[in-house]
Amino acid sequence: MENLAIFGGKPVRENKIFYGRQYIDQEDVDAVVETLTSPLITCGPKVEALEKKLCEITGAKYAVVVSNGTAALHLAAMAAGIQEGDEVIVSSITFAASSNCVLYCGGTPVFADINPETYNIDPASVRRLITPKTKAVVAVDFTGQAVELDEIRAICKEHNLILIEDAAHSIGTRYKGQPVGSIADMTTFSFHPVKTVTGGEGGAITTNDEALYRKLHLYRTHGITRDMSEMVNPSDAMWYNEQVCLGYNYRMTDFQAALLLSQLHKLPKFSERRKQIVKMYDEAFAEVPEIIVQKEIPESDTTRHLYIIRLNLELLRCDRRQFFDALYAENTCPQVHYLPVYMHSYYEKLGYKAGICPEAEAFYNSVMSIPLYYSLTDEDVQDVVRAVKKVAAYYRR
Numbered sequence: 001m002e003n004l005a006i007f008g009g010k011p012v013r014e015n016k017i018f019y020g021r022q023y024i025d026q027e028d029v030d031a032v033v034e035t036l037t038s039p040l041i042t043c044g045p046k047v048e049a050l051e052k053k054l055c056e057i058t059g060a061k062y063a064v065v066v067s068n069g070t071a072a073l074h075l076a077a078m079a080a081g082i083q084e085g086d087e088v089i090v091s092s093i094t095f096a097a098s099s100n101c102v103l104y105c106g107g108t109p110v111f112a113d114i115n116p117e118t119y120n121i122d123p124a125s126v127r128r129l130i131t132p133k134t135k136a137v138v139a140v141d142f143t144g145q146a147v148e149l150d151e152i153r154a155i156c157k158e159h160n161l162i163l164i165e166d167a168a169h170s171i172g173t174r175y176k177g178q179p180v181g182s183i184a185d186m187t188t189f190s191f192h193p194v195k196t197v198t199g200g201e202g203g204a205i206t207t208n209d210e211a212l213y214r215k216l217h218l219y220r221t222h223g224i225t226r227d228m229s230e231m232v233n234p235s236d237a238m239w240y241n242e243q244v245c246l247g248y249n250y251r252m253t254d255f256q257a258a259l260l261l262s263q264l265h266k267l268p269k270f271s272e273r274r275k276q277i278v279k280m281y282d283e284a285f286a287e288v289p290e291i292i293v294q295k296e297i298p299e300s301d302t303t304r305h306l307y308i309i310r311l312n313l314e315l316l317r318c319d320r321r322q323f324f325d326a327l328y329a330e331n332t333c334p335q336v337h338y339l340p341v342y343m344h345s346y347y348e349k350l351g352y353k354a355g356i357c358p359e360a361e362a363f364y365n366s367v368m369s370i371p372l373y374y375s376l377t378d379e380d381v382q383d384v385v386r387a388v389k390k391v392a393a394y395y396r397r
C-alpha cells in the first residue's frame, strides 16, 4: 500500500489547495478601479445598484446592503425586535455569528439539533424547543442546501415567530424553484472571500416586508434618517437629518459594491461549476464506503458552498483528527465546519453544556470540508479524490 505523506510518502500533489478561495478576474478589477475615482465612494450609486441586483436575483422586494454578513444578522435580529428575555432558536452547526446576533440584542440563543443526513436544522427539534419566550428562528442553509423551508415556515406561522434565514452559504440556491432570499421574513447573505461571491467583505439582508426594510435601512446608518415621515421633529431644511433610534455604521463602500456587481454577473457560471464539482465528488465517493456524502433534499436546487465528507468511523482505524492530518499532508487541505456553536468556550461560560444536540456533536466528530471553489480544475478534483481514497484505504479496518 502507498505510504501516506504524513508518514514520509509522496503527497498526491506538490502544491497545497485549500477548501475555499475567491475568484477575481480583470472585469472585477476594472469595476473596482473605475469606482475608486467616482464622486461617491461609500453608500453611493453602486450600493443602490447592488441592492437592485440582489432583489432581481432573489426575487425579494427589498434589499439592504451592509458591511458584512455578521452585521446583516445583527440588523435582522434587531429588526425582529429581539431583546432581553427573548429566546431565539438557532442551528447548532453553523458559524458563531448566526447565534452571536441574538446575544448582541440581549436575547438567548437556544440550539436546535440537526438532521444527521442533510446536516440542516431539524424542524422537529425546532418544534420541541418552542416556549412562550420564543420570538424567532435563525435557520442556516448549511453548505448551501436550503433548509426545509415549508416545514419551518409552518412552525413559525403557527407560533408567531420571525424566520431569519442565514443564507451566507446559499446565494444562487432555489427552494421549490424559488430563489433563496424571497422566502423567509428576512434572509441574510455574506460576501466574505470564501463564499460563492465576494466583495472582500460584505453582507445584505433581503425581505418582502416594508416595515422590516425601513428598520434595517435606519439601523444601517446610526438610526439617522433624512425621511421626514420618520422624524419626530420633522423639518424640511436641506441640512436636517435626525437620529430617531440607536443604529450602527454598517455601510458598505461603493468599490466593494462594484466588485460584488461584477461578481454577481458570474454567479450563473460559479453555480454551474460548483454543481459539476459536487457531482464529480459524489460519483467518486459512491464507491468508498468509509465516506458518507451529504443527503440532498429534492426541494433544494443547491449552489454548494462547502463539500463535506463524513467519515464512517466504524469502518476506519482512525479518528477524524488522524484522517484530517493525513489529508492535509497530501496537500489537499481540508477544514472543519463547524464546532457546535454552544461548545465554544465563550458559550460554555454562558452556561451551555455539551450533550444538548447529540446529532450535531456526532457530526462534528466525523466531518471535514474538502476543496470546493470555482477555479478548481478537474485535475485538482481528481487529486482530492485520490487523496481521500488513499487515506481511506490506508486506515480501512
Ligand SMILES: *Cc1c(COP(=O)(O)O)cnc(C)c1O
Residues within 6 Å of the ligand: 068, 069, 070, 071, 094, 095, 097, 098, 140, 166, 168, 169, 189, 190, 191, 192, 201, 202, 203
Ligand atoms: C460567513 C458566515 C457568516 C458571517 O459572515 P461575515 O461576512 O464573515 O460576517 C454568518 N453565517 C454563516 C453561516 C457564515 O458562513
